[in-house]
Amino acid sequence: MTKSIYEINEKIRRKKAVVLTGEEMVSYVREHGVKNAARKVDVVTTGTFGPMCSSGIYFNIAKTSPKIKLGGGEVTLNRVPAYAAYAARDVFLGATALPRYEKNRIRPINFKYGGAGVIEDLIRGKSVLLEATAYGTDCYPATSLRKSFKLSDLTDAVLFNPRNCYQNYNAAVNRSDKTIYTYMGILKPKMGNISYSSAGTLSPLLNDPELKTIGIGTRVFMAGAEGYIVWHGTQHTTAVKKKNGFPVGGAANIALICDLKKTSPDFLRAAYLTGYGVSLAVGVGIPIPVLDESIARAAGKDDDEIFAPVIDYSQDYPYGKEKAIALVSYKELRSGIVKLGKKEIPSFSWSSLKKAREIAAILKKKIRAGSFLLGDPTAALPGAGRVG
Amino acid sequence: MIKKRLVLKFSPQVVNRPIISALSRKCDISFNILQATITQNKVGRMILEMEGSKKNIDAACAFFKKSGVSFQRLGEDIKMDEKKCVSCGVCIGYCPTGAFSFDAEKKVVFDPKKCIACEFCVTHCPYNAMTLKY
Numbered sequence: 001m002t003k004s005i006y007e008i009n010e011k012i013r014r015k016k017a018v019v020l021t022g023e024e025m026v027s028y029v030r031e032h033g034v035k036n037a038a039r040k041v042d043v044v045t046t047g048t049f050g051p052m053c054s055s056g057i058y059f060n061i062a063k064t065s066p067k068i069k070l071g072g073g074e075v076t077l078n079r080v081p082a083y084a085a086y087a088a089r090d091v092f093l094g095a096t097a098l099p100r101y102e103k104n105r106i107r108p109i110n111f112k113y114g115g116a117g118v119i120e121d122l123i124r125g126k127s128v129l130l131e132a133t134a135y136g137t138d139c140y141p142a143t144s145l146r147k148s149f150k151l152s153d154l155t156d157a158v159l160f161n162p163r164n165c166y167q168n169y170n171a172a173v174n175r176s177d178k179t180i181y182t183y184m185g186i187l188k189p190k191m192g193n194i195s196y197s198s199a200g201t202l203s204p205l206l207n208d209p210e211l212k213t214i215g216i217g218t219r220v221f222m223a224g225a226e227g228y229i230v231w232h233g234t235q236h237t238t239a240v241k242k243k244n245g246f247p248v249g250g251a252a253n254i255a256l257i258c259d260l261k262k263t264s265p266d267f268l269r270a271a272y273l274t275g276y277g278v279s280l281a282v283g284v285g286i287p288i289p290v291l292d293e294s295i296a297r298a299a300g301k302d303d304d305e306i307f308a309p310v311i312d313y314s315q316d317y318p319y320g321k322e323k324a325i326a327l328v329s330y331k332e333l334r335s336g337i338v339k340l341g342k343k344e345i346p347s348f349s350w351s352s353l354k355k356a357r358e359i360a361a362i363l364k365k366k367i368r369a370g371s372f373l374l375g376d377p378t379a380a381l382p383g384a385g386r387v388g
Numbered sequence: 389m390i391k392k393r394l395v396l397k398f399s400p401q402v403v404n405r406p407i408i409s410a411l412s413r414k415c416d417i418s419f420n421i422l423q424a425t426i427t428q429n430k431v432g433r434m435i436l437e438m439e440g441s442k443k444n445i446d447a448a449c450a451f452f453k454k455s456g457v458s459f460q461r462l463g464e465d466i467k468m469d470e471k472k473c474v475s476c477g478v479c480i481g482y483c484p485t486g487a488f489s490f491d492a493e494k495k496v497v498f499d500p501k502k503c504i505a506c507e508f509c510v511t512h513c514p515y516n517a518m519t520l521k522y
């Protein structure tokens with residue numbers, strides 16, 4: 001038996017849709033079986049909240065007189081360099097951009113500000129100083145600009161992720177003799193700790209592992225706003241090793257977009273990673289329509305069925321020689337202690353389960369209230385499977 | 389008058405010396421020993437609450453330094469800003485004394501009683517949710 005997104009949307013409109021969060025779906029499937037779940041449940045909501053460096057914003061500044069052509073010039077925002085190689089008034093700011101003074105501090109650098117900090121300042125309503133130099137043309141004579149602005153002063157401001165929602169991810173350890181500072185955190189020598197970054201059973205793309213329902217045009221919860229999947233993410237792939245039908249490691253991911261003005265600091269936060277850099281934590285939730293039994297089965301899996309590869313970040317990762325030391329389940333990672341051979345290693349997470357739950361709950365509420373309809377994808381992601 | 393709680397560390401070289409009795413003779417402060425232990429490798433660890441004028445407490449600290457006793461403030465001065473904390477749990481992996489844990493709702497809770505004010509979380513919480521209040 002299969003359903004269509006159209007049919008489910010009709011039920012959502014009539015406020016008749018059966019919606020469960022990813023965690024509730026686990027118990028439902030355990031109790032009633034996959035067949036019943038596929039028949040009864042219409043939508044499973046997911047959520048994730050963790051740092052994603054592949055994030056940025058773009059916006060268009062207000063007209064000035066004399067006019068200035070930022071394109072080809074140089075722009076900083078609160079001294080953080082932004083990208084200005086589009087048209088006259090377009091600016092792109094990446095989350096990981098750093099002001100020069102940050103890079104000159106003693107190592108490991110304890111980062112205090114950067115692109116993500118500017119983004120957070122903007123959504124908190126603070127004013128940001130734009131400083132620009134340009135070469136000046138006949139139609140855009142100004143050669144410099146210094147101006148403070150707030151998010152509300154901009155006509156358009158857009159949050160964009162070239163890549164987000166990795167289907168699954170590595171668990172990181174350090175096999176060397178000294179502490180290392182990575183994007184997976186501070187890793188103690190001789191495998192003294194292990195870090196991971198996934199919402200596990202709530203992770204959006206793990207609830208539709210074959211990408212049967214998620215595609216270009218899927219409407220999502222993004223940092224408190226409504227956003228959309230606009231493309232597959234950079235580094236997207238479906239040709240990966242699987243266990244229990246779920247990819248082990250990176251795999252699929254998506255490019256996301258939304259209106260920055262509608263985002264909330266509750267779900268969009270600058271993250272400062274000692275010795276590594278500045279990143280942006282973006283809360284994302286994707287509703288998964290339960291179109292067939294295989295989706296019900298995937299959405300009903302528990303943390304003990306999904307596995308992360310344990311990767312060494314001291315030698316293997318930096319030199320592109322990633323080789324899984326072992327596979328560990330998210331159940332084990334979440335328990336706080338991972339057993340590798342005879343060693344018991346304390347684990348910690350970059351992904352907030354509390355926030356992920358909040359997001360899945362918000363989405364559920366909105367869908368049940370009929371105020372969030374599912375986006376019917378206009379095109380599939382590369383390597384996507386088919387319903388039925 | 390100020391109050392200060394310190395965690396003192398006595399290395400094996402100084403652990404047998406009568407430092408605390410010297411402290412009571414030399415510095416005009418009142419103090420309370422909240423906890424004292426000696427580990428297997430002969431390192432002494434004491435949690436000391438001192439009360440007195442700022443000048444005298446500074447003098448006591450200088451005395452510890454001179455006597456080869458290392459010290460740091462106890463975690464009462466370490467605060468979690470609930471609005472900034474996202475409950476990621478990174479600090480659980482960083483804190484040497486297990487002062488952080490998940491509650492049933494997966495919210496990260498901070499137990500100041502376990503904190504020894506090493507300030508690791510203050511420096512390394514990615515969301516700047518931990519602060520040291522002087």
Ligand code: SF4
Nearest residue numbers: 473474476477479513
């Ligand atoms: S690392 Fe910081 S934000 Fe994360 S749980 Fe600990 S205090 Fe909260």
Ligand code: SF4
Nearest residue numbers: 483503504506507509
């Ligand atoms: S200051 Fe040190 S001991 Fe106290 S909570 Fe932070 S990391 Fe733990």
